[in-house]
Every structure is written in C-alpha cells, then in structure tokens.
Amino acid sequence: MVYAVKPDPQTPAARRSISTPGPSARMRQTAVPRTARRRNSPAERSTARPSERSIARLHSTVTSLPTQPRLPLWLKVLGGLQQGATVGTGCLVAAALATYSWTVYIDSAVTRTSRQLDRLESQAQQMTSANEALKQSIAEQAESPAAKLQDFKTSDTIFLTPEPSREPVEPSPVSPLATVEMPHPLGY
Amino acid sequence: MMVWGLLLFSMVGLTVQLAQLQLEEGPELLAMAREQQKIYSVSRAARRPVIDSQGNVVAVDRMVYTLFVHPSMFNQPLPEVASQLSSLVEIEPTALLEQFGQQETGIRVAGNLSEETAKRIRGLQLDGIDLLPAQQRLYPHQELLAQVVGYIDYDGTAQAGLEYSYQDQLLYEEPDQTPGLAGLPPVVAKDDQSLQLTIDSRLQRVAQRNLASTLAQHRAKRGTVLVMDSASGEILAMAVSPTYDPNRYYDADVEQFKNWAVSDLYEPGSTFKPINIAIALEAGVINPDDQLYDEGRIPYEGWTIQNSDFSVSGGHGTISITDVLRYSSNVGMVHIMEGMDREAYYSALEALGLGQETGVDLPAETAGQLKDRSEFVSKGIEAATTAFGQGFSLTPMQMLQLQATLANGGKLVTPHVVRGLVNQAGELTWQPQRPAPKQVFDPSVSQQVLEMMEAVVKDGTGKPAQISGYRIAGKTGTAQKANEFGQYGNQRITSFVSIVPVDDPRYVVLAVIDEPQGDNAYGSTVAAPLVKSVIESLLVFERVPPQGS
Numbered sequence: 074m075v076y077a078v079k080p081d082p083q084t085p086a087a088r089r090s091i092s093t094p095g096p097s098a099r100m101r102q103t104a105v106p107r108t109a110r111r112r113n114s115p116a117e118r119s120t121a122r123p124s125e126r127s128i129a130r131l132h133s134t135v136t137s138l139p140t141q142p143r144l145p146l147w148l149k150v151l152g153g154l155q156q157g158a159t160v161g162t163g164c165l166v167a168a169a170l171a172t173y174s175w176t177v178y179i180d181s182a183v184t185r186t187s188r189q190l191d192r193l194e195s196q197a198q199q200m201t202s203a204n205e206a207l208k209q210s211i212a213e214q215a216e217s218p219a220a221k222l223q224d225f226k227t228s229d230t231i232f233l234t235p236e237p238s239r240e241p242v243e244p245s246p247v248s249p250l251a252t253v254e255m256p257h258p259l260g261y
Numbered sequence: 262m263m264v265w266g267l268l269l270f271s272m273v274g275l276t277v278q279l280a281q282l283q284l285e286e287g288p289e290l291l292a293m294a295r296e297q298q299k300i301y302s303v304s305r306a307a308r309r310p311v312i313d314s315q316g317n318v319v320a321v322d323r324m325v326y327t328l329f330v331h332p333s334m335f336n337q338p339l340p341e342v343a344s345q346l347s348s349l350v351e352i353e354p355t356a357l358l359e360q361f362g363q364q365e366t367g368i369r370v371a372g373n374l375s376e377e378t379a380k381r382i383r384g385l386q387l388d389g390i391d392l393l394p395a396q397q398r399l400y401p402h403q404e405l406l407a408q409v410v411g412y413i414d415y416d417g418t419a420q421a422g423l424e425y426s427y428q429d430q431l432l433y434e435e436p437d438q439t440p441g442l443a444g445l446p447p448v449v450a451k452d453d454q455s456l457q458l459t460i461d462s463r464l465q466r467v468a469q470r471n472l473a474s475t476l477a478q479h480r481a482k483r484g485t486v487l488v489m490d491s492a493s494g495e496i497l498a499m500a501v502s503p504t505y506d507p508n509r510y511y512d513a514d515v516e517q518f519k520n521w522a523v524s525d526l527y528e529p530g531s532t533f534k535p536i537n538i539a540i541a542l543e544a545g546v547i548n549p550d551d552q553l554y555d556e557g558r559i560p561y562e563g564w565t566i567q568n569s570d571f572s573v574s575g576g577h578g579t580i581s582i583t584d585v586l587r588y589s590s591n592v593g594m595v596h597i598m599e600g601m602d603r604e605a606y607y608s609a610l611e612a613l614g615l616g617q618e619t620g621v622d623l624p625a626e627t628a629g630q631l632k633d634r635s636e637f638v639s640k641g642i643e644a645a646t647t648a649f650g651q652g653f654s655l656t657p658m659q660m661l662q663l664q665a666t667l668a669n670g671g672k673l674v675t676p677h678v679v680r681g682l683v684n685q686a687g688e689l690t691w692q693p694q695r696p697a698p699k700q701v702f703d704p705s706v707s708q709q710v711l712e713m714m715e716a717v718v719k720d721g722t723g724k725p726a727q728i729s730g731y732r733i734a735g736k737t738g739t740a741q742k743a744n745e746f747g748q749y750g751n752q753r754i755t756s757f758v759s760i761v762p763v764d765d766p767r768y769v770v771l772a773v774i775d776e777p778q779g780d781n782a783y784g785s786t787v788a789a790p791l792v793k794s795v796i797e798s799l800l801v802f803e804r805v806p807p808q809g810s
Contacts, residue, residue, distance in 0.1 A: 194305045195376055198323050201310075205318050205401030212402075216470060224467055224794060225801040227728060232806035 307396055307417065308424075308431045310455045311410055313462040314497075314680065316687070318455075319406050320424070320507075325397045326379040331366040334389030345385050346370070349378055373397070398424070400507040405465060408520040409458070409499050409623070409678055412507035420510070421518055423456065423679060426624045430682055430691065431456055453685040458678055459495035464488060467798040468500035472772070475791045476502055479777035485522040485657050486795055489769045491665035491760075494674030494695075496621075497768070498795070523626045526654035527773065530740025531589045531784070532758045533650030535710050536663050537598055538582060539671075540609045542706045546600040547582060549709045555580050555593045562642045566591055566649075569739065583713040587721035589737060591649040598648035603638045607631075610647070613701055614673060615655060619662045621676045622693060629655035651740060657756075661771045664758045667710050667734075668766040671702030715763045723757065725789040728796060730807025732763035735792070737784030742776070752776045757788035761796055762805055770795055 144152075215222050223229075282290070306322035313319055328350060335342055343357040350357075350371040360368055374382070379392050398413040400406075411422020419425040433451055468486040476484050488498040501522050505513035519525070541547045557576030558567035568577075568591050577588055585593035598606060610616075616631035631653045637643045646652035655663075662676050681692035714734035717723040723735035737757050744750035756773040760766050772788040772795070799805075 191305070195324065198305065198321070199376055201318055201321055202323055202399055202401060205321070208317065209401050209403065212466060216466075224471075225798045227730065227797055227800050227807060230801050232804065234806070 305396075306451060307433060308398065308413070309433065309452075309682070311423065311431070311458065312455045312683075313406075313458050313460050313465075315461055315463065317402075317462050319400065319402055319458070319462065320410050321399050321401070322396055323399045324376050324394050325372070326374040326376070326392045326394055327372045328370045328374060328382065329391040329393065330361065330368050330370055331389040331391070332361045332368070333365040336388040342387055342389075345387065346382065349381055349385075350374065398507075402462060403506045403508060404504045405462060405469060406458075406460065407504045407507045408501040408522070409460060410507065411624075412510045414510065422520070422623065423458075426622055427456060427679060454682045454690055457680040457683045459490075459493075459497060459680050460499060460678055461497050461802060464498040464795070464798055464802055465500060468498040468795050469502075469504075471791055471794045472500045472502050475772075475774060475787065479774065479779060479782055479787050481774045481778070481787070482776040483521060484772065484774040484791075486770070486772045486791060487522060487657060487661045488795060488799060489661050489665055489676060489771075490767060491668035491674065491769050492767055494662075494665070494676045494698075495680070496676055496678045497799070499678065520623060520625070522657045522773075523621055523623050524656070526627055526630060526656055527754050527775070528651050528654050528740045528743070529660050530650040530738040530754070530756065531591075532660060532664075532736050532738035532756050532771075534586055534589065534594055534648075535667060535714055535736050536613070537594060537648055537650075538586065538713065539667060539702050539706050539710045540606065540613075541597050541601055542709060543702050544601055544605060544609065547597055549582055549713070551582055552579050553582070553585070553593055553596045554578065555585070555588075555590050555596075557592060559592050559595065561595065561645050562640070564642055564645075566595055566645060568592055583716045586713045586736065587716050589717075589722050594648040595645045598644060603641070603644045604634075606644055606647075607634050607637045610653075613663055613666075614659070615653065619656070619659050619676055620696065621658050622679050626658070627656055629653065629659055650738065657771060657773045660756075660758070660773075661769055664760065664771065665769045666701055667707045667714070668760045668769050669698075669707075670704035671700055671707045672698035673701045674698045711760060711763055711766055714760065718759070722783075722785045723759075723789055725785055726757065726759055726793045726796070728793060728800070731761060731800065731805075732808060733759055733761050733796070734763050734766070735759040735789065737789060739783045753782060755782060755784045755787045757784045757792045759792050759796060761800065762808070764808060768796075768799055768803070770799065 214220055305324055308320075308322055310318050310322070311320040328346075330342070330346075332339060332342075339358060339361050340354070343354040343361065346352075347354040347357055352371065357370065360370060374392070379394075382390065382392060396417065400410065400412070407422070409422055411424040412420055413424055414420050419428045419431075424431065468488065472484050472486050475481070484502050486498065486500040487496065489496055499522060501520050503514075503517045505517040510518075538547075542549065555568070555577040557571045557574075558565060560566075569589065577584065577590060577593070580588070580590065580593060582593075582597070584590070585597065610631060615629050618626045618628045620626075631637070632643050637647075643652055658676055662673065665676075666673055675695045675698075677693070677695065679693060681689045684690050711734050714723075714736055715732055717737070718726050718733045718735040722737040723733075726733055726735045735757060736759075737755075739753055739755050741749040742752040742754050744752070754773065754775050755777055756771065758769065758771045761768050761770070770792050772791045774787045774791070777787045
C-alpha cells in the first residue's frame with residue numbers, strides 16, 4: 074500500500090513534490106486547482122484565509138493512493154510465457170536463417186567442388202591419353218626405317234655390376250670457421 | 262467485417278489448395294521434382310586402367326562426345342554455323358549444310374569427338390547444339406597388346422582378352438542411382454587401382470615387330486612369339502599375328518580377334534622331343550650317356566618313319582641321346598620311347614597336362630588333344646609318332662608351359678599375363694589365386710635335358726639362335742600340317758623354343774610360324790632367327806650379363 078502526504082503547495086519543497094511525475098501525484102495535484110495556487114499570492118492572501126483550516130486538516134490526514142491492482146498468478150505466468158516465446162521466436166528465426174544460408178552455401182560449395190573434381194578428372198584423363206599417345210608416336214617414329222634405329226643387342230650393351238649398397242655416411246658437422254674465404258669475389 | 266470475411270475466405274481457399282496439392286497430387290509432383298533434379302550424366306570412368314609391368318597405360322577410359330544439331334533453334338544463319346563447326350568436326354561446310362537441311366532437329370553430325378573439341382564447340386556459344394557425352398575405352402598402343410587386352414564394344418561390353426576375363430576386377434562398383442547431395446549425380450566409387458600385366462610393352466614391341474617382319478619375309482599365314490619367366494609363369498611378351506587395333510575393332514575381321522596362341526591347336530613336332538627325353542629320363546628308361554643306333558629310316562607297324570635329313574645324310578649310325586636332339590632324329594626318338602611302357606608313357610603325358618587346359622588367364626583357351634588311352638596303348642604307331650611330336654596337338658601356350666619345366670627345375674607353373682591390382686604406389690592390392698606349381702620332373706633331369714638342348718644351339722640345328730657370350734639352349738621344330746582331310750600335306754608349321762641362360766635357366770622363348778612359304782622354311786631358318794632377335798632384347802631388358810663378364 075502506497076501512502077502520499079498532501080504537500081503544502083506554498084512551500085518550494087511541496088512544489089517540487091507536486092511536480093514529481095507519477096500517476097498518483099498528478100491525480101492529487103488536480104485536487105488543488107492552479108487558481109488556488111495563484112490566489113495564494115501575497116495580493117490575494119486575505120481572500121484565501123477562510124480555507125486555511127481545511128488545508129491544515131489535509132496536512133494531518135494520510136490517504137492511501139489508488140495503485141495498480143495486484144496481477145493474478147496466471148497472468149504473470151502468461152506474461153513470462155510471452156517473453157520467453159518472444160526470445161524463443163527470435164532464436165528460431167535466427168536459426169532458420171542460418172540453416173537456410175548454410176544449405177544454400179553447401180549446395181553451391183558441393184556444386185563448385187564437384188565441377189572442380191570433374192575438371193581435374195578430365196585433365197588427368199587427357200594427360201594420360203596424351204602421354205601414352207606421345208609414347209606411341211615416338212615408338213612409331215623409332216620403328217620407321219627412316220629412323221635407322223636398331224633393336225637392342227647384347228654385344229652393344231655395357232652391363233655394369235651394381236656395387237653393393239654401402240652404409241649411409243653421417244656428414245660430420247662443419248664449423249663455420251672451416252669454410253675457406255675467397256680473397257676476392259669470383260665470377261666478375 | 263467485409264475484410265475479415267475476405268481474409269477468412271482466402272485462408273480457407275489456400276488451405277484447401279494446400280491439402281489438395283499435398284495429399285492428392287503430392288506423390289505425383291514429388292516424382293516430377295525428383296525427375297527434374299536428377300542430372301543424367303555419364304561417369305568419367307567405368308573401368309580401372311590396365312598398365313604393363315613398367316607402368317605404361319595400355320587401356321584407359323576417356324570421355325568422347327557426339328554432336329547433335331537442331332537447325333530450327335539456330336540463332337545464326339545456317340552457312341554461318343556450318344562454317345564455324347566445319348573445322349572442329351572436320352567436315353566440309355557444304356556437307357554440313359546438306360545435313361542441316363535433312364530435318365529440323367536432332368541431326369547427328371559427328372561422333373567420337375574429344376574433350377578438347379567439345380570444349381571448343383561449346384566455346385562457340387551457338388544455340389541449337391547438343392554434345393552428348395559417352396565413355397570410351399582408349400588403347401593408346403593400338404594393336405600392340407590387342408590380343409592380350411581385348412576390347413570394349415560400343416555398348417560398353419567387354420568382348421575379348423583381359424577386358425573380358427578380368428571384367429569383375431576392372432569394373433568400378435555400380436553407383437547408387439538416387440540423386441546424391443544437392444541433387445548431384447551419384448559418384449562412382451573410384452580408387453587409384455590399376456590392373457597390372459606381367460607383360461613388358463618394350464619387349465612386346467620388339468617381339469611384335471620382328472614377328473611381323475618374319476611373317477612378311479616368309480609369306481606366312483600367322484605366327485606367335487611367347488616369352489615366359491619360368492620361375493613364376495609370368496608371360497613377359499605375347500606377340501600374336503594377325504592382330505587388330507582395338508580402338509577400331511569394328512574394322513577388323515572376326516578371324517583377327519582370335520588369340521590363336523591360346524585358342525588354336527597345332528602339332529608341335531620336334532620341339533616336343535626334349536619333353537619326351539625328360540619323360541624317359543624321369544622314368545629311368547635311358548641314361549644321359551646312353552648310345553643308340555639311328556638307321557635314318559625304319560618301318561613301323563606298316564608305316565615308314567624317317568628322319569627329315571634322311572635324303573641328305575642317311576642314317577646317323579650310333580649316336581648319343583644328345584645327338585638325337587642335335588640332329589633332331591625321329592628314328593632315335595622312336596627308339597628311346599620304345600623302351601618305355603606305353604601305359605606309363607601315356608600317364609606321364611597326362612601328368613604333364615596334355616589334353617587339358619593350362620589355366621592361363623585369357624579367355625577362349627582350348628584344351629590340347631591326346632589320343633584315347635586304349636588307342637595309344639594298343640597301337641605302337643601312336644606312341645612312335647608322339648615320340649617325335651606328331652599325332653597329338655596342343656596350343657603354343659601349353660608348349661611354352663611344358664618347356665618351362667625344363668628351365669625351372671621340373672615345375673609345371675600356370676602361365677599368366679596379369680600380376681594383379683596395384684595402387685598408385687605400385688603395391689599389390691589383389692592377386693589372382695593360382696594353383697601351386699606341380700613338380701613333374703626331377704631338377705637333375707631338367708638340367709640334363711637343358712644341357713642337351715644347349716648342344717642343339719652350339720653345333721646342331723639351332724645354330725642361328727647363337728648369341729656370343731651366352732649359353733643358350735634351344736630346339737627347332739618343323740611339323741607337317743594335317744590338311745582338312747586329315748592327311749599330312751605340303752604345308753608346315755615351324756617353331757623354335759629357347760631357354761636362356763643355361764647357367765641360370767629362367768626365360769623361355771617360343772616362336773611358332775604357321776605355313777611359311779618357300780623351300781627353305783624350317784624351324785632353324787624361320788623361327789630361330791626370330792627367337793634370337795627377341796632374346797637379344799630380353800637379355801638387355803632383364804639385365805642378364807654375358808658369361809665371364
């Protein structure tokens with residue numbers, strides 16, 4: 074329960090409190106018309122005197138202000154639900170947009186990549202074909218009598234016996250001081 | 262109120278429409294959508310490539326395009342389109358214009374266009390042009406390996422060779438036909454595997470070229486040169502003539518498709534004598550140092566058997582077993598095999614696989630022919646003619662397999678042309694299952710026969726195959742061919758088989774030339790020089806140094 078004290082409109086403090094915004098304050102303010110305040114100016118003070126008692130009485134009484142009625146629980150729950158639903162809707166819209174853009178992106182990415190794969194496969198096929206066609210062409214040229222090439226003959230071949238494989242030699246670290254410095258640049 | 266009513270009416274209308282679309286026409290529309298989303302595309306490759314033992318590609322899939330035009334949709338005048346397309350499809354503009362006039366749409370202008378040409382045609386940005394892609398198997402080496410690899414026909418069906426016998430290994434798995442992600446066509450699960458051959462295309466080229474020149478020189482009907490690594494049964498070269506270009510299989514005769522080295526039988530003649538000697542040695546009927554008397558000509562159960570050189574040199578008199586091979590004495594062979602029980606002789610021939618297939622991994626193999634056991638045992642003449650390589654028949658491939666037993670210490674290996682599936686790094690990922698080699702001769706027996714065969718090349722009928730610095734074993738063969746009436750006619754089939762090097766026997770080379778013409782057409786004059794030329798290259802490719810080097 075909110076109580077308000079009827080302020081004295083003559084005091085500056087009362088004026089400040091009157092000017093304080095708020096529905097109850099404004100309602101109270103309407104109870105004291107502006108004309109009344111104007112009448113309290115020094116020129117009219119004599120004519121206002123008969124009502125001073127009633128004002129004094131007002132000063133002493135504390136009235137309860139009409140406030141908003143207390144909300145029932147079901148309304149509060151509904152309000153909470155509404156807020157939750159708003160946030161949820163916002164999230165869902167964001168998720169829907171993200172999913173949509175993701176599907177569009179995946180679609181274009183797959184198309185692009187599959188085109189690239191196709192292109193690469195095509196190139197690989199063409200390279201293989203061209204390479205083998207080249208070998209065939211060279212072989213045909215070599216076989217033509219004009220090339221004057223002969224088949225392999227053992228008498229024209231040098232057979233070298235391969236050396237037995239040796240242990241790999243670890244290179245010894247060379248200190249930078251050991252490098253020979255040339256007295257003057259070479260190649261000029 | 263009016264507005265509310267209108268809105269309500271619209272909503273009800275939309276709901277009814279939605280329900281109708283979803284419930285009534287839904288499935289139909291879904292099917293239509295799927296149809297539109299489906300992209301009909303041809304996969305770039307349906308089969309794995311085939312490579313030779315050196316990694317050279319001998320068969321590979323590629324894309325080709327067929328050009329269709331629809332003149333009613335052209336955005337340029339007909340002559341303009343014709344002139345632009347002319348150079349790309351290699352057809353005269355006038356001929357193209359004539360084609361354009363045939364009908365309004367769907368005119369097939371050219372097929373087998375390469376990817377590059379298709380790209381250029383697309384680059385012209387003409388309207389009313391369709392390029393339909395298709396797969397095609399390319400054989401870059403043309404006829405070089407046609408008889409081994411075979412070909413794929415226009416419908417994509419394997420028709421011959423390895424393409425046929427290994428189609429399960431060559432084909433990629435069929436893709437799922439439902440549209441994939443983002444409505445893209447399903448992707449064939451490709452891998453980097455290739456089917457690798459045991460054949461070395463360098464040696465194959467040498468063999469094929471020399472075979473062709475020998476056939477031309479002697480005007481022979483057909484011929485084959487086979488090279489085998491006897492240790493494993495790997496075929497290193499298989500030159501067959503006649504052959505064809507598998508890229509243009511439709512131009513070839515049906516006869517050319519036949520790989521006669523595995524599908525046709527011939528009577529081996531004298532090249533079979535070393536095998537008979539090995540059988541006799543294995544049975545203990547003779548010893549390598551035995552001597553026998555060669556009359557030059559003998560009557561045998563009403564028939565006359567004589568040596569081929571009888572008219573020139575008469576009988577050879579008392580000769581060694583080595584001399585029987587050296588002079589290729591028919592009479593000597595008859596005397597050797599006479600000492601063997603015919604039943605045991607027949608069993609030995611059967612144990613060698615005569616009358617059966619070799620199991621080579623090429624299609625359309627024919628099993629050899631051997632007389633019935635009862636006929637062979639009851640008639641002495643059957644065993645006598647078999648002694649010098651006549652009266653039965655086998656394929657050149659089986660002859661090669663039998664000769665390999667003399668080179669590898671008596672083991673009967675399964676000849677094969679496929680090593681298996683290999684990945685990019687050359688590692689085997691799959692290998693065909695083959696029966697284990699069967700021991701048919703004692704290693705000492707094969708070594709003894711090999712040394713006798715060396716004498717044939719050293720100072721016998723095989724002299725033309727000598728190569729300086731190498732010990733070479735060999736045996737000539739000149740057999741009369743039976744004509745269509747089952748009688749021996751004038752035509753011959755000449756052959757020469759060689760095993761190198763004698764010190765470390767490993768490679769077997771067999772050449773068979775069918776119906777060489779001319780008086781001087783014998784195994785020693787036709788086949789032996791051919792085998793020599795192949796051995797020269799073989800020794801270089803296989804890095805076999807000469808002795809004493």
